Amino acid sequence: MSAKQTMYYVGFCRVCKTGPLGLRRCGQCENVVLLCDECDATWSNADLAAPPQYAKDGELPCPKCKASLVESPSHWATAEQLQEIDWLQEAINGGLLELKQGIAFTPDAADESSPP
Amino acid sequence: MRRSNQQTIRLIQGLVRLVRSGRLPVRWLVGLVVLAAAYLLMQPLLVRSLGIDLPGLGDLTGIVSETPATEQQPTEQPKQKKSPAADEINQILRDGSQQTYESPAGLLYRRGSQHGHRLKHLMAHAKDQPDRPGQHGVFDSEQPEEIVAVVDEAYRQAQTGKKVQVEREGERTVYTVDLNRRVGFIGGESGNRRNRPAARHIRLVVEDRNFITAFPYRP
Ligand SMILES: [Zn+2]
Numbered sequence: 243m244s245a246k247q248t249m250y251y252v253g254f255c256r257v258c259k260t261g262p263l264g265l266r267r268c269g270q271c272e273n274v275v276l277l278c279d280e281c282d283a284t285w286s287n288a289d290l291a292a293p294p295q296y297a298k299d300g301e302l303p304c305p306k307c308k309a310s311l312v313e314s315p316s317h318w319a320t321a322e323q324l325q326e327i328d329w330l331q332e333a334i335n336g337g338l339l340e341l342k343q344g345i346a347f348t349p350d351a352a353d354e355s356s357p358p
Numbered sequence: 359m360r361r362s363n364q365q366t367i368r369l370i371q372g373l374v375r376l377v378r379s380g381r382l383p384v385r386w387l388v389g390l391v392v393l394a395a396a397y398l399l400m401q402p403l404l405v406r407s408l409g410i411d412l413p414g415l416g417d418l419t420g421i422v423s424e425t426p427a428t429e430q431q432p433t434e435q436p437k438q439k440k441s442p443a444a445d446e447i448n449q450i451l452r453d454g455s456q457q458t459y460e461s462p463a464g465l466l467y468r469r470g471s472q473h474g475h476r477l478k479h480l481m482a483h484a485k486d487q488p489d490r491p492g493q494h495g496v497f498d499s500e501q502p503e504e505i506v507a508v509v510d511e512a513y514r515q516a517q518t519g520k521k522v523q524v525e526r527e528g529e530r531t532v533y534t535v536d537l538n539r540r541v542g543f544i545g546g547e548s549g550n551r552r553n554r555p556a557a558r559h560i561r562l563v564v565e566d567r568n569f570i571t572a573f574p575y576r577p
């Protein structure tokens with residue numbers, strides 16, 4: 243069992259109506275997406291009205307580089323990493339999204355292979 | 359022996375009453391007594407020599423009804439058999455098998471999700487996670503087979519269109535099914551703040567027959 247992990251999130255998923263939308267950082271290209279902690283629906287930016295992407299054949303690829311967003315070294319983004327995400331900062335400053343800190347639902351493969 | 363004597367006496371008394379009332383001629387009575395005496399004498403011998411069980415006089419007259427009630431055929435009990443499904447479920451949950459599990463209702467649980475397999479993800483709803491942000495639906499049962507069964511029930515009911523709300527989002531279909539009885543409660547941060555309210559709905563997310571997630575829910 244992996245330890246409880248901090249996850250920054252911005253509200254809840256409109257598809258499953260339960261999962262927090264965590265900020266997930268691709269371990270390969272460092273792209274950050276919004277990932278539902280419950281149903282794996284993914285949004286590339288703050289436009290949550292847009293249709294989400296879903297996992298395919300058990301894989302959840304990064305929309306930019308196609309690396310797995312689930313497998314290590316992808317992970318929940320840290321506060322510092324989020325500072326660099328322009329679309330996120332704009333949405334927060336514009337009052338569109340509110341950043342909160344919580345505990346992630348799922349075991350994170352990245353954390354099992356020793357955190358950086 | 360003492361009891362069979364009493365039975366015999368009662369039998370004779372009954373016969374005497376019949377004679378007195380005129381319903382039985384005296385010579386019949388004499389004949390019957392002779393026959394009875396002969397039977398009483400012979401019975402133990404016959405039992406011993408033939409090895410068969412012969413009734414005493416009391417049995418014949420029904421004065422003492424010791425005949426055991428015919429044994430009830432034990433009704434066929436549904437056996438607590440360990441189903442092949444249980445083995446399959448265990449292989450995925452315990453041994454980390456990546457195989458696809460097909461539920462009796464036809465839902466396909468495949469590998470995927472951040473838990474590695476959709477069945478493992480489902481089982482994450484067998485326990486509360488009090489510090490999970492928002493709501494976390496928790497099934498009352500902790501048994502994988504029972505949880506799979508209640509999800510199947512919701513899926514079947516959803517297909518009948520009875521007490522179900524259907525939403526579509528791209529290739530996904532989301533059912534909110536009212537099962538009309540308590541199936542779990544709302545945990546997580548928000549559920550625990552509200553004293554874990556009971557849930558009788560299941561929210562089920564599928565892509566075709568592929569199971570994505572399901573959990574107890576309050577609409
Ligand atoms: Zn990437």
Ligand SMILES: [Zn+2]
Pocket residue numbers: 255256257258259260261278279280281282283
């Ligand atoms: Zn979701």
